Amino acid sequence: MPRNAAALIIGNEILSGKIVDTNTTFLARTLFELGIELRRVVVCPDEVETIAQDLSALRSTHDLVFTSGGVGPTHDDVTIEGVAASFGRPVVRSEAVEKMIRQYYGDRATDAHFRMANMPEGAEMIRSSKAPWPTVVIDNVFVLPGVPEIFELKLVDLRKRLDQGQGFHSQAVYTLSGEGEIASLLQEIADAFPTVMVGSYVKWKAEDYRTKVTFDGYDSQAVTDAADMLVAKLDPAQFVRRD
Amino acid sequence: MPRNAAALIIGNEILSGKIVDTNTTFLARTLFELGIELRRVVVCPDEVETIAQDLSALRSTHDLVFTSGGVGPTHDDVTIEGVAASFGRPVVRSEAVEKMIRQYYGDRATDAHFRMANMPEGAEMIRSSKAPWPTVVIDNVFVLPGVPEIFELKLVDLRKRLDQGQGFHSQAVYTLSGEGEIASLLQEIADAFPTVMVGSYVKWKAEDYRTKVTFDGYDSQAVTDAADMLVAKLDPAQFVRRD
Numbered sequence: 001m002p003r004n005a006a007a008l009i010i011g012n013e014i015l016s017g018k019i020v021d022t023n024t025t026f027l028a029r030t031l032f033e034l035g036i037e038l039r040r041v042v043v044c045p046d047e048v049e050t051i052a053q054d055l056s057a058l059r060s061t062h063d064l065v066f067t068s069g070g071v072g073p074t075h076d077d078v079t080i081e082g083v084a085a086s087f088g089r090p091v092v093r094s095e096a097v098e099k100m101i102r103q104y105y106g107d108r109a110t111d112a113h114f115r116m117a118n119m120p121e122g123a124e125m126i127r128s129s130k131a132p133w134p135t136v137v138i139d140n141v142f143v144l145p146g147v148p149e150i151f152e153l154k155l156v157d158l159r160k161r162l163d164q165g166q167g168f169h170s171q172a173v174y175t176l177s178g179e180g181e182i183a184s185l186l187q188e189i190a191d192a193f194p195t196v197m198v199g200s201y202v203k204w205k206a207e208d209y210r211t212k213v214t215f216d217g218y219d220s221q222a223v224t225d226a227a228d229m230l231v232a233k234l235d236p237a238q239f240v241r242r243d
Numbered sequence: 244m245p246r247n248a249a250a251l252i253i254g255n256e257i258l259s260g261k262i263v264d265t266n267t268t269f270l271a272r273t274l275f276e277l278g279i280e281l282r283r284v285v286v287c288p289d290e291v292e293t294i295a296q297d298l299s300a301l302r303s304t305h306d307l308v309f310t311s312g313g314v315g316p317t318h319d320d321v322t323i324e325g326v327a328a329s330f331g332r333p334v335v336r337s338e339a340v341e342k343m344i345r346q347y348y349g350d351r352a353t354d355a356h357f358r359m360a361n362m363p364e365g366a367e368m369i370r371s372s373k374a375p376w377p378t379v380v381i382d383n384v385f386v387l388p389g390v391p392e393i394f395e396l397k398l399v400d401l402r403k404r405l406d407q408g409q410g411f412h413s414q415a416v417y418t419l420s421g422e423g424e425i426a427s428l429l430q431e432i433a434d435a436f437p438t439v440m441v442g443s444y445v446k447w448k449a450e451d452y453r454t455k456v457t458f459d460g461y462d463s464q465a466v467t468d469a470a471d472m473l474v475a476k477l478d479p480a481q482f483v484r485r486d
Contacts, residue, residue, distance in 0.1 A: 013442055015281045017271030018457065024286070028260030038258045043267070043284035073423040074443050075430040105423070112426030147445065180316040180348070183355030187318040199256055200317050202390065214261065 002166070002218060003063040005031055006040040008054055010069040010079050011146055014043055023068040023144075023151045030155055035166035035218065036064065046070050051082025059086070059141055064162070066155075069146030071136075073112035080136070083143055084120035092121045097133060104132065128157040169220040171227040174209035174240040178202070185233055186213065193226040195219050209240040245409070245461060248274055249283040249305040251297055253312040253322050254389055257286055266311045266387075266394045273398055278409040278461065279307065289313055294325025302329070302384055307405070309398075312389030314379075316355035323379070326386055327363035335364045340376060347375065371400040412463040414470040417452035417483040421445070428476055429456065436469040438462050452483040 007027055013019040024041055031038045039062060044050050051070070059065045070079030084091045097117035105113050116133060119125065123143075125134035131153045136143040142158065144151050175182065179200050190198040196217040203210060215226045231239060250270055256262040267284055274281045282305060287293050294313070302308045313322030327334045340360035348356050359376065362368065366386075368377035374396045379386040385401065387394050418425065422443050433441040439460040446453060458469045474485060 009284075012440060013444065014267075015271055015284070016275045016440075016442075016459065017268050017273075017281075018442065019444065020268050024257075025260050025263050028258055030260075032259045038260075039288060041252075041258070041284075041286035045282060072445070074426045075433050076442065108421075108424065110423050110426065113423040115426075116423075178351075180353050180356040180359075181351065183317045183353065183358075190318050197255060197259075199259075199261065199319065201256065201262065202315070216259065 002035065002037065003164075004037040004039045005064040005066065006042070006058040006062040007038065008051070008058055008065060008067045009041060009043040010046060010051055010067060010082075011043075012045050012076065014069075015045060019146075021068075022148050023146065026148070026152055027066055027068075027155065030159065032216075033167055034159065034162055035164075035168050036162065046076040046078055048078045048081045048085055051079060052085035055083060055086040055141065059139065063140060065141045067141065067143050068151055071116065071143060071145050073110075073115050077115070079143060080118045080120065083136075083138065083141060087120055087138060089121040091118050093117050094119050094125060096125065100133060126158070126161075128154050131157065166218065168216045168218065169223045171215045171223050171242070173213045173215075173227055173230050173234075173242050174211075175213065175234055176210050176238045176240060177234070179211050182211065182213070182230075182234070185230065188233075189226050189229050192229065193217075193222050195222050196226045198226065245278065245280065246306040246407075247280040247282045248307040248309065249285070249301040250281065251294070251301055251308060251310045252284060252286040253289060253294055253310060253325075254286075255288050255319065257312075258288060262389075264311075265391050266389065269391070269395055270309055270311075270398065273402065275411055275459075277402065277405055278407075278411050279405065289319040289321055291321045291324045291328055294322060295328035298326060298329040298384065302382065306383060308384045310384065310386050311394055314359065314386060314388045316353075316358050320358070322386060323361045323363065326379075326381065326384060330363055330381060332364040334361050336360050337362050337368060339368065343376060369401070369404075371397050374400065409461065411459045411461065412466045414458045414466050414485070416456045416458075416470055416473050416477075416485050417454075418456065418477055419453050419481045419483060420477065422454050425454065425456070425473075425477070428473065431476075432469050432472050435472065436460075436465050438465050439469045441469065 014021045028038050044054050070077045094117045119136045123136045123138040127134045135154050199214040201212045215223045217223045257264045271281050313320045337360045362379045366379045366381040370377045378397050442457040444455045458466045460466045
């Protein structure tokens with residue numbers, strides 16, 4: 001069964017432009033490779049109630065939800081509280097993670113560090129091969145940290161768990177035609193192949209093509225047929241390449 | 244009066260990871276400079292009904308809403324239809340823009356190109372000094388294109404209209420302390436200065452500091468006092484610099 005997903009990116013630093021969010025793109029590409037359709041991304045501030053409301057809306061309407069950010073030791077790291085509130089569960093402390101934090105920080109460990117051992121009651125803790133702490137998973141929600149290096153490490157580890165062997169098939173056709181010139185042809189192809197997502201991307205800066213047309217779908221034959229249809233109907237002088 | 248804002252980023256290409264969204268960061272930084280608090284970003288697919296629903300939710304709860312993407316000539320460019328649906332207005336064609344398109348494309352102009360002259364009935368068209376087409380504005384909603392170069396051009400032009408002379412004041416303190424070690428101090432400062440947003444950013448990769456603490460707010464004295472408090476209470480050996 002095709003699955004869909006949503007992401008909740010948590011952090012004032014993204015909304016103020018201090019930090020550039022790269023996690024959304026990494027997540028989007030990973031999910032695409034796994035054949036999971038990312039339907040929605042919400043960026044919200046570090047506020048317990050906002051996180052809880054957004055998460056409740058997202059997790060009830062998507063198969064999987066990934067959160068990013070707000071799991072560090074400081075006052076504005078309130079994601080765990082927000083997730084717990086969304087599920088109507090108390091926040092409890094994981095003794096296993098507390099122990100890891102004690103080992104990692106030794107005498108320097110503060111109360112703030114131990115906040116990172118908090119989790120919603122009943123959450124699962126997934127150990128990761130390389131990331132320092134486990135990932136909190138509760139129902140269909142994966143709670144990931146905002147630091148890109150750790151976000152990516154954890155997501156790479158989660159791939160095995162998420163992979164159901166159903167990826168998208170993709171093809172691309174590059175043309176010298178502008179989007180406006182082939183728009184009606186693309187509409188025709190999209191109508192003829194309803195299972196194929198047809199996308200078009202204009203190169204604003206100089207390249208050897210003007211428009212890249214992409215075809216994505218679960219049905220590899222339909223994807224190929226849709227790309228074939230474009231190549232067949234395109235003015236041969238406008239065709240650049242296909243991949 | 245402080246104003247807040249939301250962004251609706253429209254496009255399957257961002258949700259599939261084919262295109263990296265840079266418009267959100269550019270918008271976030273511009274709004275921050277103008278003292279407008281960006282409270283929420285939603286990324287949604289190219290679907291009329293989804294766009295209409297999201298926009299209705301965002302524009303009723305924020306002072307300003309900026310949309311990005313979905314205003315080109317192809318079948319998946321349905322933002323104008325979505326915006327019109329949100330306002331319950333029909334889509335009409337702007338004769339002025341139609342004329343610009345005819346001048347720009349000449350004989351190559353297709354029906355698809357002329358779709359870019361569509362707008363919700365009653366929308367305002369703001370001419371921009373450098374961007375090829377005007378920007379559609381309706382009520383508190385600014386409809387911007389997804390192509391970053393044009394998005395940025397248009398937003399730079401909109402600054403004058405949006406500027407009410409009320410920027411955020413910002414200061415930063417860099418320290419060798421880890422976030423966990425200063426977390427309770429930051430909490431204390433955040434409590435003492437409720438009008439100041441206190442943020443902390445860990446450098447994951449090597450730098451001359453471990454944590455950057457930021458102070459932002461409309462009240463420049465409070466921002467300075469909050470930064471002063473951190474410097475005063477920080478172990479001097481852990482202080483790196485301030486800016």
